[in-house]
Amino acid sequence: MVGAGLAGLTAAQELRRLGYDGALVLVGAEPFRPYRRPPLSKEYLLTADDRHLTLADGDLDDLAATWLLGHAATGLDLPGRRVLRGTLPPVDFDGLVIATGAGARNLPDGGHLPGVMTLRSLDDARMLRARLADRPRVVIAGAGFLGSEIAATLRALDLPVTLVSPDPVPLHRPLGRQVGALVADLHRAHAVDLRLHRRVTAVTGDPTVRQVHLDDGTALPADLVVVAVGARPRVEWLRGSGLRLDDGVVVDGNGLAAPGVVAAGDVARWPQPALDGELLRVEHYSNAIDQGAHAARALLGYPGRFAPVPSFWGDLYGRKLRSVGLTGIRYDTHLVASEPGGRFLAEYHRDGGVVGAVTAGFTHSLAHYRDLIAKQMAAPVPAPTPFRAS
Ligand SMILES: Cc1cc2nc3c(=O)[nH]c(=O)nc-3n(C[C@H](O)[C@H](O)[C@H](O)COP(=O)(O)OP(=O)(O)OC[C@H]3O[C@@H](n4cnc5c(N)ncnc54)[C@H](O)[C@@H]3O)c2cc1C
Known part of the structure; x- marks a missing residue:
């Protein structure tokens, strides 16, 4: 496994569950064993309580794996079946996840100035959290899931927040204009200064950030x-490994990037049957679990096309936002219900059929959509060839 995150861990667990008793090595760039990333923008940012990060999946020692943490893989020697790690000894493999x-x-401009941060890892979250004690004036660039969620969390800490996006509404691409407009109302109701149709052109300050410049001169x-x-x-x-790279590692319907090599989670792009085989990459927690498990099965030669029903959840101002299926700007949005206070349910249609749904507050309705969409996505494919352990 290269990448000791959720998808890598799930693949390792599935290999063991299916009876694989050979050597398992997890190579991870971070110095930590796998943890839950979603709380970094929610509960953890709010409380700094490490308990939110624990994966409730039993004892990781039960995996009987070797953990090579704190050093990134630097290359892949596919013919030699080796993962390279800079000056450290390479790791030989028979099967690779x-x-x-x-x-x-x-x-592009000002991104490395002190006080400008991104949020992806536990180290990032700790640094961000440490800055909040000074009660900073915060500008968030980007109003997707992450930017919107961070805005909501920082407002819960009563910090002044400005949210900037070039789009007409928050979450425009993943949820479309109508649902995005409801999210915009929620932000405004919580006193977020929302700057839409605006792009950040530069960040300036000396020695730390002082101003964020927008494309209208503000x-x-x-x-x-x-x-x-x-x-x-x-x-x-x-790069240069011979694998097909195109906005991720491209895999076939079985999850294989090459014989004995699979990819899973945020890094993988696979042909989605519901979109006539169009390549899709999904950055959602449930996908990393589904695809990690599927990748392990593919390595062991189990048949089965990867055709999950994508799903997502997020937190916004005390409400859970949940989606199933395919959602977003490329589908027709039908607002089924919308109530004051931000409770809503919306469907997404393609060619006249429902392909996805999203809700805040009508969670019980999603089971119906999940069943409907799952039926459209299932279809058999031939079994992959299993890798042979040497
Ligand atoms: C702040 C935040 C909040 C989120 N909230 C939600 C949410 O509410 N709902 C939801 O559905 N999803 C959410 N997500 C997305 C979800 O966490 C990811 O989809 C999921 O973690 C993907 O798992 P993964 O294993 O593919 O990747 P990751 O969890 O990113 O793990 C990949 C690991 O590989 C390591 N790595 C990278 N390069 C190398 C290398 N060369 N060698 C070795 N190791 C390497 C990385 O350091 C990392 O540890 C959130 C993500 C973030 C960052």
Whole structure:
């Protein structure tokens, strides 16, 4: 396993569950064993309580794995079946799970100034949390899931927050205009200064950040800038390996990137049957679990196309936002219910059929949509060839 995060861990657990009793090695860039990343923008940011980060999956020692943590893989020698680790000894493999996740994008101008931060890892969250005691004026660049959630958490700490996005509404791409407008109302109701249709052009200050410049000439005062403008799959170590890299590691319907090599989680891009085989990469917690387990089965030669029903949850101002299936701007949105206080239910349609749904407050309705969408996504494929342990 390269990447000791959720997808890598799930693949390791599934291999053991299916009776694989050979050597398991997890190579991880972070110095920590796997932890839950979602609380970093929610409970952990609010409380700094490490207990929120624990994966409730039993004792990791039961895996009987070797953990090589704190050093990133730097290359893949596919013909030699070796993972390279800079000057450290390489790791030989018979089967390989690529699960290196995604890394935060930064701003092109001013992104490295002290006081400008991204949030992806526990170290990032600790640094961000440490800055909050000074009660900074915060500007968040990007109003996707992460930016919106961080805004809500910082408002719960009563910090002044400005949220900047080039889009017409928050969550425009993942949830579409109508649902995004409801989220905009929620932000405004919680006194977030929302700057839509605006792009951050530069961040300035000396020695630390003082101003955020927007494309209409506005200069926003800021002591802390959180950049939440999306993530990039961590594939730099795979360049020149011969694997197909295209906004992630491209795998086939079985999850294979090459014989005996699978990829899973935020880093993997696979042909989604519900979109006629269009390649999809999903940065959601449940996908890392589903795909990690599927990748392990594919390594062992179990048949089965990867055709999960994607799902997501997030927290906004004390409400759980939950989705199933395919959602977003490329589908037709049908608002089924919308109530004062931010309770809503919306469906997403493609070619006249329902492909996804999202809700805040009508969670019980999602089971119905999950069943409906699951039926559309199931279809058999031939079994992959299992890897042979030497
Ligand atoms: C702040 C935050 C909040 C989130 N909230 C939600 C949420 O509410 N709901 C939801 O569904 N999803 C959420 N997500 C997304 C979810 O956490 C991810 O989809 C999930 O963690 C992906 O798992 P992964 O194993 O693919 O990648 P990761 O969890 O990122 O793990 C990948 C690991 O690989 C390591 N790595 C990278 N490069 C190398 C290398 N070259 N060599 C060795 N190791 C390497 C990384 O350091 C990392 O430890 C959130 C993510 C973040 C960052």
